[in-house]
Amino acid sequence: MNQLTTTPTRAGTKSWLGQLLGRSADRHDENQVEGRVTEVIGQAAQTERLSDAALSQRFGELASRIRQSDVSFDLATAMNVAALGCESIRRTMGFRPHPVQIHGALATAAGHIVEMQTGEGKTVVTALAALTRCPFVSSVHVATTTDYLAERDHESVVEIFHRLGITSAVLTKDADTEETRDAYRCQIIYGPGYLFGFDYLRDQLKIRSAAEITLGRTILEYLSGTDIRDSLVQRDHSCIIIDxxxxxxxxxxxxxxxxxxxxAATECSAIERRSFELAKSVAGSLQISSDYTVDFTTKQIEFTDAGRHSCFDALKELGRVHLDRPWDEYIKNALHAEHLLLRDEHYVVVDDKLSLVDQLTGRIFDDRTLRGGLHQAVEAKEGITITPPSDSVARVTRQRFFQLYDAIGGLTGTAQGSEAELGHFYGVRVTPLAPHRPCKRLEMPTRFFVDWNAKLAAIIQFTTKFLETRRPLLIGTRTIRESQQVFEALNAIGIHCTLLNGVQDANEAEIIATAGQTDSIVIATNMAGRGTDIKLSPESRERGGLHVLATSRSQSARVDRQLAGRAARQGDPGSSQFFVAADDELFCRHGRSLADQIARAARPTGEVDVAQSQQLSDKLYRLQQLIERHDYQTRRRLVGHDQWMDSIRAAMVAE
Structure with missing residues (x-):
């Protein structure tokens, strides 16, 4: 089936100081902005005596003047809007935003990626940035990483908007078309980033379908009083703020x-099911090395000549049947499912249904599927209901989708190091802000081990000793499988702990609420590293705060910083440490030589001496940088391929 792609264009964005002040940024400009932030605080203080109705009226009048003047964005006007937003936050939340939050909100509203340390209150900053930008555009989209965070963040700030007369809504994946369209009619719309993209693709399909009806379409629309634009859910792409x-x-x-x-079908036909099951059986009869090879680094499987002959010999059992792809691809998918996709790491099975696990966050998504028949191969492997393969009807790279927006702003705790990519694809620059309160986190040296068993033993030993401090402990794991192994090992010796992974997503808020108490031990996948706020009790703060123990390093140093950043938020005390083993996934895929060095350096206890750990840490960091550069080039090739496909389509249309 034909796929739909888009070719959005967007002008580059200057630095936020350049936008606000009309020239290149320097230290003098930064001092000016700090002075302007003080002015915002002063203006907000002058509105304290206004009634709620008067505050809303003043915001409405200001917004009306902005729209009538057709101003794109300027500092003086944004300051006036932000001041009213600060007062609404004070009345709703019980506190006034501090200078760093106001600074971050102005920069974000101006179209910049702001780096703020974890615990600085990015949820409030995002809301202030959205309402500050709101009068300048028809709508502001606020994108989060997950459905849960979109609903949570919107619920926590919705009253701030309503107090100013701003309409807002949150997108949900289960909403029908009319509910979604109503949400987009609001001035500020929260939702997971992917959902904004899918709604855009659905709209493009409607436009394409309408374009196929050419003869008499205009007359029919006139007679029926309809317009294709009325059926679309998204109004425009004026501004997006990305958490x-x-x-x-x-x-x-x-x-x-x-x-x-x-x-319409929810289950494969008998013939389709038989083809997947036979492929699984044939794959099980093949011998690695003699029939096929597996590259665990690139995740590629290749047949030998003997293996390929064996594949097609088995096809005789199926007889004359229709296959959606070459027969050897069925068997290659079965081998991929067996060797490269692990249960409770890459996917979970719940109630006879296969759900994929996001490798970045550890969250489970039951609405995502693997492509090219691989999803069905995994279902056959697990012996559950095999669902029909789905066809791809529309696609767009995330880079090109976000380029549709006239203005892109965002916040994160880990933007530095990604300036080149953010500038190349999105035309935005990074503004790092100093924390409101100095960070007190103690970052302990990374510990290296010969293998997982030695590392697990050290985790148990550390946890047993750490209990004496009564400080809260967060053990961050890479996969659901690892989290369960640590949980079972600690339970086996009588240590009570709480498990937080994608399987228990519904209980996340309740678990996180108690994770900062004394004696608390929480084991979590990477989902604890983004968007979570572990608040300390007074006693746990006095005892030294939260300690984060990470059971491995990620491919990206940014992801590691996010997890470590769960500790010592907002000036609280805290500490973090990483445990690394030579057989970690990171080394198996990208650093075999470094894994060998770790294994050789390990003492009989299974742990590397502290004196050698620093050298290994330096090499590990360089490996992460190498991987990030490789991933950047992969994303560039992805976008380049889309651009090449567009040129081919354009040439075909021209002919």
């Missing part, structure tokens, strides 16, 4: 947004 911007714009941008056609 955890590096995760949405970089980490998730390795894969495009793909909209699949939904079929």
């Amino acid at each position: 955890e911007a590096d995760s949405v714009l970089i980490d998730e941008a390795t894969t495009p947004l793909i909209l699949s056609g939904a079929g």
